[in-house]
Amino acid sequence: SERSLVLVKPDGYARGLSGEVLRRIEAKGYTLVALAVTTPTRENLARHYAEHEGKPFYEPLLEFMSSGPVTAAVIEGQGCIPGFRALAGATNPTEAAPGSIRGDLGRDWGEKVQKNIVHGSDSPESAEREIAIWFPEL
Ligand code: GTP
Ligand code: MG
Known part of the structure; x- marks a missing residue:
C-alpha cells in the first residue's frame, strides 16, 4: 500500500523529538517499514531538494540539513x-x-x-523518488 518518506530534521533530532514524531506516526496507525539515523550528504540533499534549487533558501537549507544527524523513516498505510x-x-x-x-x-x-522539525513526501511520485534516495535497498 501507500508509502511515504519521513525525516526528523537536524533540529528535531537534536531536540530529542525523534521518538515523539515516531510515536505520533504509530499512534495514527501507520506502520514503520524502515528506520535509520544518518547525517545527510550534500549529494543526497541536492537530489532530495532538487525542486528548490535556485531559491533563496536553498543553500541555507542544504547547510542546515547536512549539519547533523536526521532520523529517516519509511512509513506505510492507506493515505x-x-x-x-x-x-x-x-x-x-x-x-x-x-x-x-x-x-x-x-x-x-x-x-x-525555517527549522520545522520534519519532512514528509508531498506526492506518490515524490515518495518513490525520495525513498530511493534515503533507502536505496528498499
Ligand atoms: P518539507 O516537508 O521539509 O519538504 O517541507 P514543506 O514541503 O512543508 O516545504 P517545502 O518543500 O516547500 O520546503 C522545504 C523546506 O525548505 C521547508 O521545510 C523549510 O525548511 C524550507 N523552506 C521552505 N520555504 C521556505 C521559505 O519561504 N523560507 C525559508 N527560510 N525556508 C523555507
Ligand atoms: Mg516539501
Missing part, C-alpha cells in the same frame, strides 16, 4: 502521504495549527532556514 503532511502541519511552525507536530513542537527561531 499516509497526505496523512503525515496533516500530522506535520504547515511549513511555517508559527502558522502551523496546534495539534500538529510543527504547531505543538515548533517555533520561529529567528534564523534564515
Whole structure:
C-alpha cells in the first residue's frame, strides 16, 4: 500500500523529538517499514531538494540539513502521504495549527532556514523518488 518518506530534521533530532514524531506516526496507525539515523550528504540533499534549487533558501537549507544527524523513516498505510503532511502541519511552525507536530513542537527561531522539525513526501511520485534516495535497498 501507500508509502511515504519521513525525516526528523537536524533540529528535531537534536531536540530529542525523534521518538515523539515516531510515536505520533504509530499512534495514527501507520506502520514503520524502515528506520535509520544518518547525517545527510550534500549529494543526497541536492537530489532530495532538487525542486528548490535556485531559491533563496536553498543553500541555507542544504547547510542546515547536512549539519547533523536526521532520523529517516519509511512509513506505510492507506493515505499516509497526505496523512503525515496533516500530522506535520504547515511549513511555517508559527502558522502551523496546534495539534500538529510543527504547531505543538515548533517555533520561529529567528534564523534564515525555517527549522520545522520534519519532512514528509508531498506526492506518490515524490515518495518513490525520495525513498530511493534515503533507502536505496528498499
Ligand atoms: P518539507 O516537508 O521539509 O519538504 O517541507 P514543506 O514541503 O512543508 O516545504 P517545502 O518543500 O516547500 O520546503 C522545504 C523546506 O525548505 C521547508 O521545510 C523549510 O525548511 C524550507 N523552506 C521552505 N520555504 C521556505 C521559505 O519561504 N523560507 C525559508 N527560510 N525556508 C523555507
Ligand atoms: Mg516539501
